[in-house]
Amino acid sequence: MSKSIKFRALAILFCLVLAFVSLTPTFIRNGLPSWWTKTFSPIHLGLDLQGGMNLVLGVEVDKAVDSRLDSFVDSINSTLRDKKVIFKKVERAPGHKIDITVYDQTAASQVDGIMSDNFPNLVSLSPTNLGGGLIQKHYELSAKQVAHIKDFAVKQALETLRNRVDQFGVTEPTLVRQGKTDILIQLPGIKNPQRAVTLLGQTARLEFKMVDDDANPEDAVQGKLPAGTQLLYERRVNTTTNVVSHVPIVVYDKTVMTGDLISDAQVRIDSRYNEPYVAIDFNSVGAKRFDQITGANVGKRMAIILDGTVYSAPVIRERISGGSAQISGSFTPQEATDLAIVLRAGSLPAPVKVLENTTVGPSLGRDSIHQGIIAVILAAILVVVAMVLYYNLAGIVADAALGINFLFILAILVLFKATLTLPGIAGIALTLGMAVDANVLINERIREELRLGKTPKAALDAGYAKAFWTVMDSNLTTLLAGLILFQFGTGPVKGFAVTLSAGIITTLFTALYVTRLIYDFFLDRRQIKRLSI
Amino acid sequence: MEIIKPNTNIDFVGKRVVAISLSLILILAGIASLVIKGGPAYGIDFAGGSLVQVKFTQDTSAAKVREALKPLTIHAMTIQQFGPQPDEFLVRAQESSSELESLATKIQKTLETTYGAGKVEIRRAEMVGPKVSQSLRNKGLMAVLFSIIGMLIYITWRFEFRFGAGAVIALVHDVLITLALFSFLNKEIDLTIVAAFLTIVGYSVNDTVIVCDRIRENMAKSPKEKLEPVINRSINETLSRTIMTSGMTMLAVLALFLFGGSVIHNFAFAMMIGIIVGTYSSVFVASPVILFWEGFKEKKSTAG
Numbered sequence: 001m002s003k004s005i006k007f008r009a010l011a012i013l014f015c016l017v018l019a020f021v022s023l024t025p026t027f028i029r030n031g032l033p034s035w036w037t038k039t040f041s042p043i044h045l046g047l048d049l050q051g052g053m054n055l056v057l058g059v060e061v062d063k064a065v066d067s068r069l070d071s072f073v074d075s076i077n078s079t080l081r082d083k084k085v086i087f088k089k090v091e092r093a094p095g096h097k098i099d100i101t102v103y104d105q106t107a108a109s110q111v112d113g114i115m116s117d118n119f120p121n122l123v124s125l126s127p128t129n130l131g132g133g134l135i136q137k138h139y140e141l142s143a144k145q146v147a148h149i150k151d152f153a154v155k156q157a158l159e160t161l162r163n164r165v166d167q168f169g170v171t172e173p174t175l176v177r178q179g180k181t182d183i184l185i186q187l188p189g190i191k192n193p194q195r196a197v198t199l200l201g202q203t204a205r206l207e208f209k210m211v212d213d214d215a216n217p218e219d220a221v222q223g224k225l226p227a228g229t230q231l232l233y234e235r236r237v238n239t240t241t242n243v244v245s246h247v248p249i250v251v252y253d254k255t256v257m258t259g260d261l262i263s264d265a266q267v268r269i270d271s272r273y274n275e276p277y278v279a280i281d282f283n284s285v286g287a288k289r290f291d292q293i294t295g296a297n298v299g300k301r302m303a304i305i306l307d308g309t310v311y312s313a314p315v316i317r318e319r320i321s322g323g324s325a326q327i328s329g330s331f332t333p334q335e336a337t338d339l340a341i342v343l344r345a346g347s348l349p350a351p352v353k354v355l356e357n358t359t360v361g362p363s364l365g366r367d368s369i370h371q372g373i374i375a376v377i378l379a380a381i382l383v384v385v386a387m388v389l390y391y392n393l394a395g396i397v398a399d400a401a402l403g404i405n406f407l408f409i410l411a412i413l414v415l416f417k418a419t420l421t422l423p424g425i426a427g428i429a430l431t432l433g434m435a436v437d438a439n440v441l442i443n444e445r446i447r448e449e450l451r452l453g454k455t456p457k458a459a460l461d462a463g464y465a466k467a468f469w470t471v472m473d474s475n476l477t478t479l480l481a482g483l484i485l486f487q488f489g490t491g492p493v494k495g496f497a498v499t500l501s502a503g504i505i506t507t508l509f510t511a512l513y514v515t516r517l518i519y520d521f522f523l524d525r526r527q528i529k530r531l532s533i
Numbered sequence: 534m535e536i537i538k539p540n541t542n543i544d545f546v547g548k549r550v551v552a553i554s555l556s557l558i559l560i561l562a563g564i565a566s567l568v569i570k571g572g573p574a575y576g577i578d579f580a581g582g583s584l585v586q587v588k589f590t591q592d593t594s595a596a597k598v599r600e601a602l603k604p605l606t607i608h609a610m611t612i613q614q615f616g617p618q619p620d621e622f623l624v625r626a627q628e629s630s631s632e633l634e635s636l637a638t639k640i641q642k643t644l645e646t647t648y649g650a651g652k653v654e655i656r657r658a659e660m661v662g663p664k665v666s667q668s669l670r671n672k673g674l675m676a677v678l679f680s681i682i683g684m685l686i687y688i689t690w691r692f693e694f695r696f697g698a699g700a701v702i703a704l705v706h707d708v709l710i711t712l713a714l715f716s717f718l719n720k721e722i723d724l725t726i727v728a729a730f731l732t733i734v735g736y737s738v739n740d741t742v743i744v745c746d747r748i749r750e751n752m753a754k755s756p757k758e759k760l761e762p763v764i765n766r767s768i769n770e771t772l773s774r775t776i777m778t779s780g781m782t783m784l785a786v787l788a789l790f791l792f793g794g795s796v797i798h799n800f801a802f803a804m805m806i807g808i809i810v811g812t813y814s815s816v817f818v819a820s821p822v823i824l825f826w827e828g829f830k831e832k833k834s835t836a837g
Contacts, residue, residue, distance in 0.1 A: 048796070056665060193658070194638045355662040357635060364586070364656040364796075371794030378792055379785035386781060390534045423725055426789055426797050430732065430804065433785030434739075437778040441743070444774045451539055470746045473691055474739040480687060481680045481735030485728060488676035490669070493728045500732065 005524060008517050016404065019411035026414060043413050046421030048492050049369050051362035052188035053196060057161070057352040059181050064153035064350035065096060065146055072098060072119065072141075079118055085110050088134065096141040098122065101134060108135045121145050150181070153349040158183055161200055163345035168199060182355060193359045195338070203307050203351045204342035206259025208293070211301035211313050215250035228253050232303070234310040237330030239273075249310055251303045256293050258347075261286025265343035267336045270328065276336035277328035280343060287323025295319040306339075358491075372425035379429040380406070383436055391443050393532035397518050398439035401510040405435050408506035409499060418502075421495030431503030437474065438511030442467040443533055456531045460519055464512070471512060479504045537773035545768045545816055546761050546824060552817035556706055563713020573716060576723025577625065577659055579673065581666035583636045585624045586657040589648060592619045601647035605639060616795045621656070635660065673727040680731055681705065684738045692745055699822035700741040703814040707737045711806045725800045733807030736782070740775065740815035747771050748823065760827050764820045779812040 022040040025032055029042070047054050069092055076090045076098065088101040100115075102108050108127065115122060115137075125138040141149075158177055165173045165185070174186040190196055212229045220231040230253055233246035263283040267276050282290055293302075294316050303313040304327050311329040331339065384402065387395035409428060413420055446463030454462065479501055486497035522528070567573060577584045587598075595612045602610065602624070609627040624640060637658035644653045661669075681701060688697035708730055715722060747767035755763065786808065790801035 058662075058664065194635060197635060353662070354660065356665045357658070357660040359637065359655070359658040361654065361656045363588075363654065368794055368796055371792060375789045375791075375793040379788035382784040382788060383781050386784060390536075390777065392534075422794075422796055423728060423800065426793060426800060429785050429789050429793070430782070433782035434736070434778070436781045437739070437774075440774050440777045440781070444771075444777075448539075448770075470743055473742045473746065477684055477687055477738040477742060478732075478735035480683045481731045481738075484676055484680040484683060485731045488672045488679070489728065490672070490724070493724050496725070496728045 002524060005517065005520055008513070009521070012514055012517060015408070019407045022411045022414040023407070026410070040414050041417070043410065044417060044419045045365075045369075046419045046424070046492055046495050047186060047188060047358070047365075048360050048422045049365045049372075049420065050188055051360050051365040052186065053190050053193045053360075054356070054358040054491060055185040055187070055197065055200065055354065056178065056356035057157075057183045057185065057200065058355045059154045059157045059183065059348075059352050060350045061150035061153050061181050062350075065141070065149050067350070068149050069096060069098065069141065072122065076100065076115075076119065079114060080111070083110070083114055085114065087111065093138070096146055097125075098139045098141075100137045100139070101130070102137065103135075104133055105135065108137060111137055115139060154181055154183070156349045157352065160346045160348055161185065164200055164341060167341045167345060168196065170196075183352075189362065190359075195334070197354065197357065199338050199341065201352055201354060202342060202348075204259070204345075204347040205307055206262070206343060206347065207255045207305045208257040209251040209253075209255055209303050209305060210297060211303050212250045212252055213301060217248040217250055220250045221248050225250065232305065232308065232310050234303075234313060235329060239275075239330060246309075249303065249313060251305075251310070256302075257286070257289055259343060260347070261289065262343055265340040267333070267340050268326075275328070276331050276333050277326050278331075278336055278340050278343065279324060279326045282323045282325075284323075287321070290323060290325065291319065291321040294321075368422045369425075372422055376425060376429045376432070379432050383432055387436060387439070391439075391533055394443050394446075397515050398436060398443070398511075400518065401439060401515045402432060402435055404514055405503070405506045405510040406432065408510065409502050412502040412506065413499070416502075418498045419495055420499070421492040423492045424495030424499040427496045427499035427503065431500060431507065434478070435503065435507040435511065438467075438471045438507055439515060441471055441474075442511065442515070446531065446533055450531065450533070456528050457523055459531065460516075460523070464516055468512065471508070475504050475508055535773065536776055537769075541769050541772065542765070543769060543772075544765060546765050546820060549817065549821040549824075552813075553821065556710070556814075556818060559713055560706070560709045563709060563716055566713065566716040570716060570719075573712065573722045574719055575666075575670070576721040576726070577661050577666070578724045579666055579670045579722065581661050581663045583626045583628060583661075584657070584659045585637045585640050585655060586615060586621065587624060587640065587644065588621045588654045588656050590620075590652045590654075591648075593622075593648070594619055595622060598622050598624070598644070601644050602640065605643050607636070669724060673724065676727065677708065677730055677734070680734050684734065688738070688742065688745070691742075692749060695823050695826040696745045696749075698826060699819040700738050700745065702822050703741050703819040704734050704737040704811075706814050706818050707733055707807060707810045710810045711803055714806050715803070720799055720802070723799075725797065726803050729800050729803035729807065732804060733811055736807060737811035737814060740779075740811055741819040743774065744768055744771055744815050744820060745823070748820070760824055764824060768816055768820060775812060775816070779808055783808050 025037045025040050026042040073090050073092060080087050080090070086103060086107055088103060090098065090100050093099045100111055102111060112124065115124065119139070121141065122139040123142050125140055127135050127137045130136050154177060158175060161183060162175050165175060165187070170187045170190060172188055174184070176184050178184040185200065187196055212226065215226050215229055217231070225231060229250050232249055232251055234249045236245050236247055237243070238245070261282050262280050263286070264281040266279050268279045269275070270277050297316050298318060299316065301313045301315050303310045305311070311327055327339070380402070384399045387398050389395070391398065406428070409431065412418070442463055445467045446459050449459035449462045450456070482497050482501035482504060486494060486501065489497050595614055598612050599610075602612075607626045607628070611625045613623050615621045615623045626636060628636070635658060637655050641653055641655050681704065684704065685697045685701045688700050711730065711733060715726070744767060747770055748764055751763045751767050752760075783805065786801050786804045789797060790805060793801055
C-alpha cells in the first residue's frame with residue numbers, strides 16, 4: 001500500500017473514531033463513565049423538540065429613567081430643605097429635565113452650589129426669569145447619563161430575572177440580553193408556562209406608604225383627592241367564595257420605605273386562619289428605618305403596596321424594632337411561594353413587557369422528533385437506493401461517503417455544542433439530498449473521461465481534478481447562504497443554518513477526500529479494466 | 534444506468550423566448566396577486582399576533598371549537614384544522630397582548646368548560662408582539678438581500694460579472710416565482726419559509742454555477758465558436774448531472790413533505806417549488822442572460 005493512502009486512511013480513521021466517541025453519549029445514555037458524558041454531552045435539543053418556553057421580555061427603560069428623575073426630585077427637595085434654602089418648587093419638566101423655582105437671586109446661587117456639589121449628574125442650563133422676581137432654574141440629565149441608566153436597568157433586570165429563574169428551579173435555563181433593551185429567556189421542559197410568565201413578568205416593586213385615614217375614599221374615586229395623596233386599590237379576597245375585589249384606599253404620595261432593604265422572605269402559615277403569609281426580614285439599614293417609621297406612626301395605618309396594588313394596610317400597634325414584617329392577603333400557597341421568590345430575588349428596575357412568547361408542549365416535541373427521524377431515514381433510503389441504481393459500485397462508494405457524512409454532521413453538533421431543532425432536522429434531510437451532488441458531479445466527469453477512452457485510473461484522476469473547483473464553487477455558494485441565515489436567523493431557523501452549514505463542510509470532506517481514498521485503495525497496485533460507474 | 538444519452542443535443546437556448554415569456558407571465562401574475570391581496574400572507578412571526586395549537590382527546594370540528602370559544606370575544610379569530618385528524622386545531626388571533634395572562638391559558642380554560650377538564654391540551658402557544666414581528670420582518674428581508682449580494686460578489690470573483698448577473702437574475706426569478714405560488718395558494722410566509730428561500734437561493738446559484746462553469750470551460754476550449762452553440766452544448770453536457778442532483782434533492786424533500794409533520798410541511802413545500810424552479814432557471818434564465826449580455830456588448834462595440 002502506498003504511503004499516501006496509509007496516511008489518508010489514518011486521517012479519516014481518526015475522524016471516524018472521534019465521531020463515534022463523541023456520539024456515543026447521545027445514543028447510549030446510561031452506563032458510560034462520567035468523563036465521557038461530560039466531555040461529549042448528548043446532542044442538545046431545541047425547545048421545539050424537547051418542549052419548553054421561549055420568552056422575550058422588553059425592559060421599559062424609559063420608565064427606569066423616569067423613576068430615577070422622580071427620585072432626583074425627591075432628594076433635591078429634601079436636600080434644599082436640609083440646607084434651609086427658600087424655594088418655591090422642584091418639579092419634572094418635559095424631556096429629561098428638572099426645574100427648580102426660587103424667589104430671588106441669592107437663593108438661585110445657593111441652589112447652583114448645592115446642585116453642583118450634590119447632583120453632579122444633572123447639567124445646569126441657562127435659567128429663565130418668570131417675572132415678579134421668580135427665577136426658574138433648569139437642570140438636565142445628560143444623554144450619556146440617560147444611556148447609562150437605561151443600560152444599567154437592563155443589566156440589573158437580567159440579574160434579577162436570573163435570580164428568579166434559579167429559585168423557580170428550571171434545569172438549564174438560558175437568559176441572555178438581546179439587542180439594547182430585550183432579554184431572551186429559554187426555559188426547557190417547563191410544566192406551568194403561565195406561572196413562569198407571571199413570576200418573571202412582575203416588577204415586584206414593594207413600597208410602604210402611610211394611609212390617609214382622614215380622606216374619604218369615595219370622594220377620591222370621584223377625583224377629589226387631598227394634596228400630596230393618591231388613590232390606590234386594596235386587593236381583598238373573600239375567604240369563602242374566593243372572589244377578589246378591589247377596595248379604594250387613599251395613601252400619602254411619599255414612599256416611606258421600599259423593598260430594596262429586604263434581606264429575606266419566607267412563606268409561613270398563619271396558625272389562626274391556617275392561611276399562608278409572607279414573612280420579610282429587613283437588612284440592618286432597613287430594620288433601623290422600619291423601627292423609626294413604626295415608632296413615629298403608632299396608631300396609624302401603613303399600606304403594603306406591591307406594583308401599585310395595596311395588599312394589606314395594618315394598623316401599627318407598636319414600634320417594631322425586630323426588623324421583620326409580614327405581608328398577608330389571603331394568598332393561595334402558590335401565590336405566597338411566588339411572592340416570596342420575587343421578593344427574595346429583588347424587584348425589577350423597570351417594568352417589563354412580554355414581546356414574544358413561544359411555548360411548545362412536550363407531546364408536540366416528541367411527535368416532531370419522531371416525524372423528523374422518519375423523514376430523515378426515508379430520505380436516506382431513497383437517495384441511497386437511487387444512487388446504487390444509477391451508478392452501480394460507484395453509487396455504493398458515494399453512499400458510503402453519505403453515511404460517513406451523516407455521522408460527521410451529528411458529531412459536529414456535539415463537538416460545537418450546537419442545538420438541534422426541527423428545521424435543523426430538515427436541514428439534515430436536505431443535506432443528504434444535496435450531498436450526493438458532489439459525487440454526481442465527480443461521477444459524471446469520470447464517465448465523460450471514460451468515454452474519451454481513458455484508463456480507469458486516468459479517468460479518475462481527470463474526473464476528480466476537473467470536478468474539484470465545480471464542487472467547491474457550488475458548495476461554497478450554498479455555505480454563504482447558510483452563514484447569512486445563521487447571522488440573521490433566530491431560534492429554530494438558526495438550527496437549520498447550523499445543520500446546513502455543517503452538512504456542506506462535511507460534504508466537501510467526504511465527497512472529495514473519502515471517496516477518492518476508497519477508489520485509490522481499490523485501484524492501488526491492481527490493474528482494473530473497467531470501472532463500475 | 535443513464536438517463537441522458539451522451540451527445541444529446543437539445544436546443545435549450547433556442548427556446549428562450551418561450552421560457553422567458555412563461556416566467557414573466559408567472560411573475561407578473563404573482564405580483565398582481567400580491568397587490569390584490571395587499572402583500573403576502575404573513576405568519577405570526579412576521580405579522581404579530583397570537584397562535585395557539587390545541588389538541589382534543591376526541592374528534593371535533595372547527596365550527597364546534599369556534600362555538601366553544603365564543604365567550605372569549607377574540608378579535609379577528611381564525612380556527613383551522615391542523616394535520617389530517619380533526620382533533621387538532623390552530624387558533625389564531627390578531628391581538629398580541631403583552632398581558633401576563635396569556636391567550637393560551639384563557640383558551641384552555643374556556644374550552645375545558647365545553648369539552649371537560651383534562652380533555653384539552655395546549656400543544657403550542659406563540660405570541661409575537663408588534664415590535665418583534667417588525668424586526669423579524671426586517672431581518673428576514675435583510676438576510677435575503679445580503680445573500681443575493683453575497684452570491685453576486687462570489688460569482689463575479691470566481692467567474693465574470695455577466696455570469697454573476699445571470700445567476701442573480703435567475704435566483705431573484707426563483708424567489709419571485711416561489712413567492713407568487715405562495716400567494717396563489719394563500720400560504721403563509723414565516724421565518725422558516727424565509728429559511729427555505731435562502732436555501733433556494735443557495736441551491737439555484739449552485740445549479741447555475743455548474744452550468745456557468747461548463748460554459749467557461751467550453752469557451753476556453755473553442756474560443757472562435759459563437760456563444761449560443763457553446764452554451765447549448767454546455768447545458769446538454771451537464772444535463773444528466775442537473776437531473777440527477779435535482780432528483781435526489783427532490784427525493785429528500787419529498788420525504789420531508791410527506792412524513793416530516795405538519796410543522797415543516799410548508800417549508801418542504803417551498804423547497805419543492807424552489808428545486809423545480811431553480812433547476813429550470815439555471816437552464817432557461819441564467820444562460821440566456823449571459824447570451825443577452827454578450828449581444829448587448831457586441832452591439833455597443835459595433836455602434837461605437
